[in-house]
Amino acid sequence: MLNSPKDIFTLRQTMERQDFECYHYYDPIPPVIDFHEHEFFEVFFFLSGDVSYVIEGRTYQLRPGDILLTDNRDIHKPDIHSDKPYERFVIWIQPDFLTRTKELGSDLTACFTDASAKKYKLIRPESGVLTHLKGICEKMLRSRDGSEFGSSTLSYIYLIEFLVYLNRAYFATPDAIRKDVTENEKINEVVAYINDNLSSDLTLDRLADVCFISKSHLAHQFKTYTGLTLYQFIIKKRVTVARNMIRAGSPVMDACMRCGFNDYSNFLKAFKREFGRNPKEFQPGK
Template sequence: MEHKFTARQYMVKNDFEFFHTKDELPPNVEYHNHDFYEIFFYMSGRVTYIIEGKFYRLKPGDIILINNKELHRTIIEGGEAYERIVLWVKPDYVTNLNTDSTDLTMCFESSARKKYNLLRPDTETVAYLKTIVQKLEKAYYNSGFGSEVLKNAYINELIVYLNKAYLYTKDEEIEVDIEYNQKISNIIKYINTNLESELTLENISAQFYISKYHLLREFKKYTGFTIHRFIQKKRLIMARMLLKENVKVSEVSMLCGFGDYSNFIRTFKREYGISPKVFAREISQDREI
């Protein structure tokens, strides 16, 4: 069951969405991030998936998992049909499945626990995951008796087995198809964990013993952003998340490292088209509906 490619980067459902897409002409997708988790099943084509400085050269059967903080894009070469199945899942949906002994967000928050976003399961596991996805697709687009119950059962099962695949994926078996600069990756991790601090080109180049010129060139090469723009984007992503948690706008400005309150307001509005206060109010109204 194939569907047309959508350029939409937001969810219209409050739990999860399912897309099975095949394109003869490769779509152009720029760097972006989501407020949700993404599960990407690669089926065919010539695709490189870029996530925060790492280039993943995909093979059929590969799975990419992306959390709601990571900047990413795909590069698709022509000459072969590009087919994939993509699921968008609200983080709250996954969190609500957790138990005291089972954290199902683990596979999505991979950047904080493991090096890579790529899963390359063994043949048996791929076959089992494919069976779950096929059942989920059928239930998702079926309005018959019990379909709503079944689709939730299948997505829950899929998330459990993705975590199992994550736990057993061996880094050494996928590293041959991953390109990245270790120093740039370390810098990205440093930025992501220190967004509230003063992050300047001078401070970072000194911290990692790299010249400013070399840092500028290599950072843009692997991430697609200048270091200033990358930091700004990550701070804005963090700001949106905090505003959704009802943190006051003035506190968000400080917690995200903007320093100057008016600069935060101006930057947020330029990026998203509305002020942080309006964004927070709209989120609050959505909760009340």
């Protein structure tokens, strides 16, 4: 185990700050975590345990030191396979805050943008960079909890340093590690179609037709690879994107219609079931 402060894990998936948060979790008994999504970007830095990670239909077989990137549209969850202690760093970053780091001269959003475009989220740093990234996380956590003058400023500086080396590690990661990803080309195609056509007819019949796959095979394979039924995935994706649109300033009804909900009452029920809040509570300034 590393020497940085250990945080008590909770199922909270909302940020308390407007910039970034960093945590070090060590669970002797691994928690049960369901599929979820969040408004911010996440860096998941795996340290130990027996874990694979499902993101949008791809399952990543994790090794200690692996890093996963998720954005504010990704539906994901860890699959924990044994009672081995589960340790990880987790960094949450608000999208607006991450975008503002471009003012420093380098596009520190690049790894997230590229990973989202390629739909491939795994980083496996070489040993020297891995050690350095761990060290930065330790310093970030100590400054987070420090009371000395400038501690919060140091925490910000360490985050910037971490993001620089994270981008370097991302773009240096070899394609060979794709062997540790379980995926299905046809299901990837279906997921991509859903993401690109949320306002369209996304019935089983329609998806089977446009993706040239039988309905029964699609239904079975989709659940196998994504961990969710087709209906569950589509609803979760639609309300997630609607939330992001509302947060960015779109009118609630506009987000509802553009994400494929033709009935506001159904949208409201699905939204509140997913987030426990009314859509209007996500409007800017609320």
